[in-house]
Amino acid sequence: QVQLVESGGGLVQAGGSLRLSCVVSGGSLRALTMAWFRQAPGKEREFVALSKYITVLSHTTNYADSVKGRFTISRDNPKNTVTLQMISLKPEDTAVYYCAADRLNRGIISSRTYDLWGQGTQVTVSS
Numbered sequence: 679q680v681q682l683v684e685s686g687g688g689l690v691q692a693g694g695s696l697r698l699s700c701v702v703s704g705g706s707l708r709a710l711t712m713a714w715f716r717q718a719p720g721k722e723r724e725f726v727a728l729s730k731y732i733t734v735l736s737h738t739t740n741y742a743d744s745v746k747g748r749f750t751i752s753r754d755n756p757k758n759t760v761t762l763q764m765i766s767l768k769p770e771d772t773a774v775y776y777c778a779a780d781r782l783n784r785g786i787i788s789s790r791t792y793d794l795w796g797q798g799t800q801v802t803v804s805s
Contacts, residue, residue, distance in 0.1 A: 684798065693766060703758075715778055780792045
């Protein structure tokens with residue numbers, strides 16, 4: 679059974695950095711579009727970033743406007759791990775962050791295209 683296991687959340691001051699990791703357990707990262715979404719209290723889940731598999735050494739990425747230039751998504755296919763590096767964090771980045779996988783590798787930002795989800799990891803940015 680394929681599972682997504684996230685780690686790396688925590689509490690950080692505004693302007694700080696965090697790195698989130700997501701391991702694909704029981705399966706392979708290859709040929710998957712991997713994405714990060716987040717959900718703040720009282721708000722809908724929103725797209726953050728995605729990585730669409732192209733080859734074992736290349737991928738294409740897409741970012742929400744609110745995180746462009748601050749967040750970077752990367753993937754290590756042999757290690758079945760996707761990482762979200764977050765810098766210059768703001769209080770409005772506070773949310774539960776979810777890793778998601780689209781086994782059809784469509785590279786679409788809509789959460790409805792993702793059929794595997796992690797349990798979520800809390801990121802809290804204090805002002």
